[in-house]
Amino acid sequence: MNIQRILPRVYGILTNFNTCAPLTNTSTIRFQHDKSSINEHRAKVMAKGLPEKKPLPGVKSIVLVASGKGGVGKTTTAVNLACAMKVIEPDKEIGLLDADVFGPSVPLMMNISGEPMLNDDNLIEPLLNYGVKCMSMGLLVSGENAVVWRGLMVMQALERLTRHVAWGPLDCLVVDTPPGTGDTHLSLAQNLPIDGAIVVTTPQSAALQVTKRGLNMFDKLKVPIIGLVENMSHAVCKNCGTRNYIFGNETKQMAEQMQLEMIESFEVDPDMSECINSGKPAIYALPDSIHAEKYRQLANKVFKYISNKDKEEATATK
Structure with a gap:
C-alpha cells in the first residue's frame, strides 16, 4: 500500500483551518464569570492532569538526543549513536526517529530515500539502512518543499x-x-516514557547558555539526563599536534555547575563533513578513527545506563 494513502491523515488538519467561520457580532459577547466560577473552572482543568504516558508497542527504551542551540552536531550525534549501538550489539534492534519536522536531515545522513510503505495493519514501515530502522518527515515530503x-x-x-x-x-x-x-519536546515527554536524554552542545558561551535552558526544561519535564556530549571541543594541529580551543573551554565547568557528567567530547574533524554529505556515518566510513571509537564508547554508556535503569525499576516494583 502506498504512503500517499495516509498523507491526508497526516496533513488533513491543514484543510480544516479554512472551514472555521470568523466570529461575528463580537460586541454582543458578555463575560459574566465571577472570581469563584473562574477558580472552579481552573480546578477542573487542572484535575484533568497531563496526558497519560503510553509506551510505543514493541519498543523497550526511548532515548532523546537534544540541544538548546542548532548547528552543534546533534543529528550527527544521534545518527552515529544509533549506528554504534547496532555495531557493538548486533543482536539488538535499534531505531532512529527524526523528530525535527521543519529541518529533517536524517535521510541525508543515513542515505535513505523513497516513500515508506504501509503494512497490513495500516502502519508505516520504517526504512532500514545500516541495520537501523529509520523514520523522518523528510521521507514524506519533497526535499525542496518547506513545511x-x-x-x-x-x-x-x-x-x-x-x-x-x-x-x-x-x-x-x-x-x-x-x-x-x-x-516537540513537551509532547514527547508528556506522551512517551522517556528513559533519558543526551544533550549536545559546543563550547561557545552562547551555546552553553542556551544548553542550560534545555537542561532546565528536561528537569521540569522530569526527563533524566544521561549526560552532556561536547562537539567541536578543540582542533588539533596536523603539524605539531597542539590542541587549539578555538571555541573556548567552558563545557566541563558548566557540567560541574549543573552536576552532570560530560559523557563524551569530540574534536573538530574535517572528515566528518564528508561522512555527513556521503550519507555514511563515521562509525562505518571511518571505523578506525578517534571519532568512531568515541561513538562506540558513547553507545556502551547508553546501553549501561538503560540496563541500570531497568534494574532500578525492577527493584522498585518488588
Whole structure:
C-alpha cells in the first residue's frame, strides 16, 4: 500500500483551518464569570492532569538526543549513536526517529530515500539502512518543499511518526529532536516514557547558555539526563599536534555547575563533513578513527545506563 494513502491523515488538519467561520457580532459577547466560577473552572482543568504516558508497542527504551542551540552536531550525534549501538550489539534492534519536522536531515545522513510503505495493519514501515530502522518527515515530503505549519499540525505529524509507525520490536529508539525547547519536546515527554536524554552542545558561551535552558526544561519535564556530549571541543594541529580551543573551554565547568557528567567530547574533524554529505556515518566510513571509537564508547554508556535503569525499576516494583 502506498504512503500517499495516509498523507491526508497526516496533513488533513491543514484543510480544516479554512472551514472555521470568523466570529461575528463580537460586541454582543458578555463575560459574566465571577472570581469563584473562574477558580472552579481552573480546578477542573487542572484535575484533568497531563496526558497519560503510553509506551510505543514493541519498543523497550526511548532515548532523546537534544540541544538548546542548532548547528552543534546533534543529528550527527544521534545518527552515529544509533549506528554504534547496532555495531557493538548486533543482536539488538535499534531505531532512529527524526523528530525535527521543519529541518529533517536524517535521510541525508543515513542515505535513505523513497516513500515508506504501509503494512497490513495500516502502519508505516520504517526504512532500514545500516541495520537501523529509520523514520523522518523528510521521507514524506519533497526535499525542496518547506513545511510551514503551526504547532497543532506539528503535533499531529509527530503523533503519526511515533504511534503510526511499525517500530517494534525495538530494544532502543533514538529520537533526534529539533533544537530549542518547543512543542516537540513537551509532547514527547508528556506522551512517551522517556528513559533519558543526551544533550549536545559546543563550547561557545552562547551555546552553553542556551544548553542550560534545555537542561532546565528536561528537569521540569522530569526527563533524566544521561549526560552532556561536547562537539567541536578543540582542533588539533596536523603539524605539531597542539590542541587549539578555538571555541573556548567552558563545557566541563558548566557540567560541574549543573552536576552532570560530560559523557563524551569530540574534536573538530574535517572528515566528518564528508561522512555527513556521503550519507555514511563515521562509525562505518571511518571505523578506525578517534571519532568512531568515541561513538562506540558513547553507545556502551547508553546501553549501561538503560540496563541500570531497568534494574532500578525492577527493584522498585518488588
